[in-house]
Amino acid sequence: MFYFQKSHSLIYITIFLILGCLSCAQEKTNDRDYQAVIDHKKNSNFFDALRLRTDLNYNTQKRILYTTLSDIDVFGLNYKQTNMTLEYVIRDRLHTAIFLNQEKNLLESMDGSRFNLPQNVKATALTDAVVNLIGGMYYGAAEVEALAQ
Numbered sequence: 001m002f003y004f005q006k007s008h009s010l011i012y013i014t015i016f017l018i019l020g021c022l023s024c025a026q027e028k029t030n031d032r033d034y035q036a037v038i039d040h041k042k043n044s045n046f047f048d049a050l051r052l053r054t055d056l057n058y059n060t061q062k063r064i065l066y067t068t069l070s071d072i073d074v075f076g077l078n079y080k081q082t083n084m085t086l087e088y089v090i091r092d093r094l095h096t097a098i099f100l101n102q103e104k105n106l107l108e109s110m111d112g113s114r115f116n117l118p119q120n121v122k123a124t125a126l127t128d129a130v131v132n133l134i135g136g137m138y139y140g141a142a143e144v145e146a147l148a149q
Contacts, residue, residue: 045100047072050092056139058110063096065117065130066108070101074123079147086127094134094143107133 052061069075075087075098082089090096096107105117107130117129135144 043099045070045102047087047091047098047100049095049097050088051095053095053110053139056110059112060110061095063094063110063134064099064108065090065096065126066099066102066104066106067117067126068102068105068119069123069126072098072100075127077124079127082147084147086123089147090127090130093147094130094140096130096134105129109137110139 049062054061072087075090076085078084079086079089084093087098090098095110105119105121105126107115107117109115115133117126117133121129131144131147134140
């Protein structure tokens with residue numbers, strides 16, 4: 001009987017130690033992700049999303065538009081025949097941060113997938129490409145559909 005209790009104790013201790021190690025490894029990953037967010041926010045070329053998708057279970061609750069354009073003011077034009085600026089559509093309605101002055105135009109989705117966008121285009125064409133790309137995504141389709149309303 002004593003041997004049976006001792007072996008159970010060893011099993012519980014082993015499980016406890018394994019779980020402890022796994023939780024520490026996860027914590028380090030989160031620290032790295034958090035540091036990347038801080039580094040983005042310190043950068044004067046980074047304009048964070050104005051709204052987040054808190055209803056989804058992704059590591060990040062926003063998309064990131066990496067663009068070769070170097071001035072946020074080029075996104076100050078109105079989107080199509082609306083009163084919304086290109087910047088507002090991207091950052092608020094499409095839950096997307098804008099990261100200026102990058103090597104190329106691409107969109108990083110909430111699940112971390114990266115999609116190439118047209119190069120050497122103006123803000124209007126880039127915004128149209130972003131809207132079309134997000135509109136083809138499962139969760140993004142409803143966001144783009146809401147733009148028309």
